[in-house]
Amino acid sequence: MPVYLDHAATTPVLPEAIEAYTRALATVGNPSSIHTAGQTAKRLLEDAREQIAATLGCQGIELVLTSGGTEAINLAIKGLFWVRRSVGATRILVPEGEHHATVDTVEWLAAYEDATIEWLPLDEQGFLRIDALEAALAADPAGIALLTFLWANNEVGTIQPAEKIVALAASAGVPVHIDAVSAYGHLPVDFASMRSRTGSKGQSGLVALSVSAHKIGGPIGAGGLVLSRDATIVPLIHGGGQQRQVRSGTQDVAAASAFAVAARSAESSRGVESVRLAALRDRLIAGVREAVPSAVLSGPDCGVLDESGTDVRLVSNVHFVFPGCEGDSLLFLLDAAGVEVSTGSACQAGIPEPSHVLRAMGRDEDDARGALRITLGRTSTDADVDAFLVALPVAHAQASRAGMATRESSLGSR
Numbered sequence: 508m509p510v511y512l513d514h515a516a517t518t519p520v521l522p523e524a525i526e527a528y529t530r531a532l533a534t535v536g537n538p539s540s541i542h543t544a545g546q547t548a549k550r551l552l553e554d555a556r557e558q559i560a561a562t563l564g565c566q567g568i569e570l571v572l573t574s575g576g577t578e579a580i581n582l583a584i585k586g587l588f589w590v591r592r593s594v595g596a597t598r599i600l601v602p603e604g605e606h607h608a609t610v611d612t613v614e615w616l617a618a619y620e621d622a623t624i625e626w627l628p629l630d631e632q633g634f635l636r637i638d639a640l641e642a643a644l645a646a647d648p649a650g651i652a653l654l655t656f657l658w659a660n661n662e663v664g665t666i667q668p669a670e671k672i673v674a675l676a677a678s679a680g681v682p683v684h685i686d687a688v689s690a691y692g693h694l695p696v697d698f699a700s701m702r703s704r705t706g707s708k709g710q711s712g713l714v715a716l717s718v719s720a721h722k723i724g725g726p727i728g729a730g731g732l733v734l735s736r737d738a739t740i741v742p743l744i745h746g747g748g749q750q751r752q753v754r755s756g757t758q759d760v761a762a763a764s765a766f767a768v769a770a771r772s773a774e775s776s777r778g779v780e781s782v783r784l785a786a787l788r789d790r791l792i793a794g795v796r797e798a799v800p801s802a803v804l805s806g807p808d809c810g811v812l813d814e815s816g817t818d819v820r821l822v823s824n825v826h827f828v829f830p831g832c833e834g835d836s837l838l839f840l841l842d843a844a845g846v847e848v849s850t851g852s853a854c855q856a857g858i859p860e861p862s863h864v865l866r867a868m869g870r871d872e873d874d875a876r877g878a879l880r881i882t883l884g885r886t887s888t889d890a891d892v893d894a895f896l897v898a899l900p901v902a903h904a905q906a907s908r909a910g911m912a913t914r915e916s917s918l919g920s921r
């Protein structure tokens with residue numbers, strides 16, 4: 508069996524979630540139908556919605572179920588932008604280094620819908636530069652359509668001070684969307700209390716938050732947008748008017764049921780899992796540094812805590828740059844040795860471009876090409892970490908030789 512260390516791309520579906528999925532799939536009924544079969548399906552669906560909502564600190568009615576994180580992010584950003592544009596607000600504030608679901612959505616709005624994007628810089632560890640955010644919020648806040656940001660970076664694991672960011676936007680009267688896809692399951696997500704602690708009200712401050720099921724042991728193709736009851740949004744998908752008219756389409760009871768099982772399980776094991784994964788992560792980081800001393804950790808180091816004593820690196824994330832190596836070569840060599848990792852976001856894999864996240868953190872293009880992301884999840888064990896640390900030095904030696912040969916031949920051809 509290969510060693511799977513790419514849990515940020517997707518993590519195995521829990522057996523109990525598969526069971527809930529197949530059970531619900533065998534139940535006939537459209538939850539919008541009035542007859543008994545329809546009402547049975549509706550009960551299953553609404554139970555699932557309530558259970559997922561409980562893990563997000565929101566009310567069931569505030570949870571719009573979607574086909575995943577990408578759809579939720581599109582709905583939040585486009586939907587909020589269209590509402591705000593109608594009152595003349597067209598600036599979108601967005602940090603650099605976001606997931607492509609955000610980057611491509613805001614770029615589409617700039618290309619086709621007259622949005623102006625203001626990219627906010629990151630520091631070298633991947634944290635949003637708060638001074639730049641404050642300056643952007645101070646300049647004509649009424650012209651800002653929204654602020655959207657990634658709570659925990661899916662490539663380098665940096666966790667943003669989400670409450671501080673939301674509070675600043677709330678005091679400027681700016682609506683905020685959070686991409687919580689990689690935070691969910693690892694960090695406590697409590698929509699209502701974040702709203703109240705940050706002074707968010709109505710359409711100001713935290714109004715929307717996106718999550719995905721397949722990052723926490725649920726199925727691929729399911730996710731959700733938490734949308735405050737007080738917020739208005741323009742829908743992306745029109746039709747039967749399901750889900751507060753915000754997201755039409757017959758609802759997927761089986762996916763919701765499986766998502767609910769995964770959400771409950773992730774929430775109940777989060778405390779214990781955090782401690783276990785942090786220990787694996789720190790052993791991995793120490794092991795890589797010992798095996799390849801030239802490797803450079805991206806994002807915050809182990810043991811870096813915020814003002815409240817919380818780890819500011821995802822417990823599941825390890826990310827290194829290996830100078831002089833191509834990340835793709837390392838990935839293929841490790842895969843051949845039976846260890847599955849990533850060079851960054853799964854959505855980018857296959858496109859041999861240097862990571863835009865590392866570039867935003869100030870790394871040069873060559874460094875950004877030598878990246879490897881190793882991510883942990885519920886099935887990860889000490890034996891997985893050992894297998895990676897055995898395979899790495901061999902793969903690294905081979906990839907370095909290949910990198911050197913490529914550089915020599917390109918120098919020779921000049």
Ligand SMILES: Cc1ncc(COP(=O)(O)O)c(C=O)c1O
Nearest residue numbers: 575576577606608661688689719
């Ligand atoms: C931070 C982040 N946002 C959004 C997404 C997209 O979610 P989905 O795969 O459910 O569309 C991902 C998935 O890789 C992600 O890591």
